[in-house]
Amino acid sequence: YNASVYRDHNGQVLGVFAxxxxxxxxxxxxxxxxxxxxxxEQAKNLAEGANRAKSAFLANMxxxxxxxxxxxxxxxxxxxxxxVAPRQAxxxxxxxxxxxxxxxxxxxxxDLSKIEAGKFSFEExxxxxxxILANIASMLSERAEAKKVALQFExxxxxxxxxxxxxxxQQALLNYVGNAIKFTESGSVTMRAELKEDTLDSAxxxxxxxxxxxxxSPPAIERLFSAFEQAxxxxxxxxxxxxxxxxxxxxxxxxxxxxxxxTSHVGRGSTFWFTARLKKNSEGARARxxxxxxxxxxxxxxxxxxxxRVLIAEDDPVNEEVARILLEEVGxxxxxxxxxxxxxxxxxxRHYDLILxxxxxxxxxxxxxxxxxxxxxxxxxxxILAMTANAFSDDRARCLDAGMNDFIAKPYDPDLLFExxxxxxxxxxxxxxxxxxxxxxxxxxxTIGARAADLE
Numbered sequence: 001y002n003a004s005v006y007r008d009h010n011g012q013v014l015g016v017f018a019x020x021x022x023x024x025x026x027x028x029x030x031x032x033x034x035x036x037x038x039x040x041e042q043a044k045n046l047a048e049g050a051n052r053a054k055s056a057f058l059a060n061m062x063x064x065x066x067x068x069x070x071x072x073x074x075x076x077x078x079x080x081x082x083x084v085a086p087r088q089a090x091x092x093x094x095x096x097x098x099x100x101x102x103x104x105x106x107x108x109x110x111d112l113s114k115i116e117a118g119k120f121s122f123e124e125x126x127x128x129x130x131x132i133l134a135n136i137a138s139m140l141s142e143r144a145e146a147k148k149v150a151l152q153f154e155x156x157x158x159x160x161x162x163x164x165x166x167x168x169x170q171q172a173l174l175n176y177v178g179n180a181i182k183f184t185e186s187g188s189v190t191m192r193a194e195l196k197e198d199t200l201d202s203a204x205x206x207x208x209x210x211x212x213x214x215x216x217s218p219p220a221i222e223r224l225f226s227a228f229e230q231a232x233x234x235x236x237x238x239x240x241x242x243x244x245x246x247x248x249x250x251x252x253x254x255x256x257x258x259x260x261x262x263t264s265h266v267g268r269g270s271t272f273w274f275t276a277r278l279k280k281n282s283e284g285a286r287a288r289x290x291x292x293x294x295x296x297x298x299x300x301x302x303x304x305x306x307x308x309r310v311l312i313a314e315d316d317p318v319n320e321e322v323a324r325i326l327l328e329e330v331g332x333x334x335x336x337x338x339x340x341x342x343x344x345x346x347x348x349x350r351h352y353d354l355i356l357x358x359x360x361x362x363x364x365x366x367x368x369x370x371x372x373x374x375x376x377x378x379x380x381x382x383x384i385l386a387m388t389a390n391a392f393s394d395d396r397a398r399c400l401d402a403g404m405n406d407f408i409a410k411p412y413d414p415d416l417l418f419e420x421x422x423x424x425x426x427x428x429x430x431x432x433x434x435x436x437x438x439x440x441x442x443x444x445x446x447t448i449g450a451r452a453a454d455l456e
Contacts, residue, residue, distance in 0.1 A: 051117060058113055059390070063360065065106055066389035067316055070411035073099055074322030077414045081329075103411060108244040111171075115251045119394070122255065127162040127278055129193045129205060130155040132170050136177055136191065149184050151177075153191035159203050163279040164256065172252040173207050175245035176272045180211035187212030187269070201280055204258070208273035215266040225250040225260060249274060297418040298330055305425045306331030308353040313343035313369065314387070315361045319410070323356060323387070326414050327421075340364030344372040347379050354424055357404065359388040359395065367402040374403040383424040387412070 003018040072095065080092045114120045133153040144151035173191065180189040189211045197204035216224065225246050250260045257277030264270035310332050314320040324334045335352075337343035341363040347355060355373070359366040366386065373379035386399040389410040396407045406420060 054113065055117065058110055062106055062110055063389040065102070066410045067319065069099055069103060070389065071316070071318040071322060073411040074319070074326070074414060078322065078325055099411065105244075108248060111248055112244055112251075115248070115255070120251075120255065122165045122168060124163050124279070125166065126281075127164040127166050127169065129158050129162070132166055132173065133191050133193060136170060136174055139174075140177055140181060143178075144181050144189065147181065147184070148186065149181055150188040151181070151191075152188065153193075155192075156194035158193070158195055158205070159198060159280060161281045162203060162205075163281050164276065168252055168256065169207070169276060172249040172274060172276075173209070175249045176207075176209040176274075179245060179272070180209050180213060180270070184211045184213035184269070196275060202277050203280060204275055204277050206273055206275045208271055210269065210271040212269040215268050215270055216262070216264040217266055221262055221264060224262065246272075297415075297422045301330040301332070301418060301422050301425070305353070305422075307333055308425060309333045309335065309351065310421075311335050311337060311343060311346055311352045311355045313337045313340065313355065313357045313361065313366060315339055315358060319358075322414075326417060330418060330421075332421075338362075340366055340369030344369045347373045347382070348376040349378075351378055352382050354421065355382055355384045356387045356408075357384050359386060359390045359399065367398060370399075370402045370404055383427070385420065385424065 002020075003016055005013050005016050008014050076092050076095050076099075080089060084092065111120070133155060137151055137153055141151055177189060177191060189209065192206075192208045192210070194206050195203060196206045246260075253260050253274040253276060258275030260272075260274040262270060262272045310327055312320055312323050312327070312334060314323060314336065315338050320336055320338075324336060327334050335346060337346050339362045343355070343357065343361075343366075344364065346352075347369075357366040357370060361369075364372070366388065370384050373382070373384065383406070384404045385406045385408055386396075386404045387408045387410065388395070388399075399407050405424065408417065408420060
């Protein structure tokens with residue numbers, strides 16, 4: 001509203017000019033906008049709260065499932081190693097297969113959740129494309145042979161000194177190869193890697209898996225790369241799987257600067273592919289340390305480190321028993337602590353050559369126990385390996401930040417545990433950690449076990 005008077009030449013008021021504008025609609029719209037903004041803010045807060053609750057639930061679920069799975073895996077390994085009849089050995093193998101399948105499901109759900117939350121971590125280290133394909137062929141050869149399916153791989157010329165995340169590349173390709181073997185009753189499965197684009201600072205590599213399996217109809221192809229989707233319900237009933245593997249491969253490829261695709265003919269087979277952009281490093285990159293074979297690791301542990309003293313900090317009695325028996329099997333002397341406080345007391349009072357530390361324990365957590373141990377003269381240089389059912393990437397980071405040297409996720413493969421023990425017992429260097437001023441090496445960040453991602 002606005003108003004003004006007008007006067008005559010003597011200054012007398014003759015009248016008033018007035019103008020008014022109806023702002024009812026404007027005020028109504030402003031009120032609506034304010035209400036909508038408030039609703040959006042509330043919805044955002046609810047979504048963030050739901051994501052936090054989901055993350056907490058998944059972390060707790062993962063921990064609670066991995067702990068008993070580790071006990072099952074370890075005890076099965078010990079029984080099989082003690083010598084059993086062929087039929088009993090077959091039963092034990094089925095138990096191990098069931099555990100592996102359950103772990104694949106857990107890992108896939110966690111991976112998809114982390115990818116969608118933007119918390120999926122990638123490392124940058126040397127990539128040997130041929131070694132990745134050879135490793136997958138070795139991991140899945142037994143599964144292919146059981147179905148009388150030929151598993152082979154071909155690698156084209158590649159630039160030297162490629163950088164990327166070999167673990168994630170292998171995970172993406174494992175999903176394809178596992179599916180191909182699952183859906184191929186006879187014939188072959190072939191992995192290929194070829195260079196599609198070569199620039200000054202990067203290379204685009206295409207990975208593909210060709211099979212002679214059942215094939216996929218065009219309508220089914222359209223939804224294959226969506227989470228929890230399979231060609232049809234009969235696929236789930238016949239072959240199993242959660243439908244997460246291809247969705248994870250697609251997201252991994254996109255995060256690595258690539259894309260995915262498939263061509264298929266019903267009754268003749270399919271070809272699944274993805275691309276990944278890998279950086280180049282003209283100076284070369286440090287590859288992960290070579291690992292001894294399982295039998296070599298066990299023999300060398302007995303020969304070189306028999307009598308070396310290891311402390312196991314583990315509050316679960318069954319998992320403590322499994323770890324203790326495994327270590328004693330290769331001649332190591334073992335002490336145990338049932339909580340972090342006891343572990344810190346023991347490590348401060350006597351010399352240990354290596355410590356296996358659980359993260360979640362009563363009285364004092366494994367993280368706090370490690371920090372405390374690093375302040376003691378005896379604990380400054382001892383290798384401390386996290387051996388825990390907490391398997392998120394930030395759990396690894398928290399362990400390393402607390403002063404641990406390596407990370408072993410439960411359930412672990414006992415054979416590969418021996419390889420890790422050997423690597424650290426052979427490593428003569430100051431331990432990593434905030435209390436150590438002489439860090440001369442980079443801590444490893446390795447999940448123990450040949451982890452095949454979810455195979456749909």
